[in-house]
Amino acid sequence: MFRNKETKTCRSCEFKWHQRFLRHLVKQRKLSALERLSNRLGYMGTSFIVISPHILSYDLLGAYTYIIGGILSMPQVFIAKQWNLVLVNLNVTLGYMLYIVNAN
DSSP states (O other): OBSOTTTOOBHHHHTOHHHHHHHHHSOOOOOOHHHHHHHHHHHHHHHHHHHGGGGTTSTTHHHHHHHHHHHHHHHHHHHTTOHHHHHHHHHHHHHHHHHHHHHO
């Protein structure tokens, strides 16, 4: 059914020029355990950051969820070497820590 086991494409798709071109652009590899764990933490951190504005008015709960979201998102962007997002997450975390300190 498949032309070869690495590409997992059917025989008719194998001869289309755009399929061959796109295959050369993408590197097929398996994620390491650290990368899988950091991706899951990143998704969880992003969900905390997404819900935080909606619960920001409930005492300091929204600020705490912003801090948790920033910390949980940090490994994903650090392993992916997306340094601009590392700085954004660090800024969110430190900013809301100062917000909590000044609120008390």
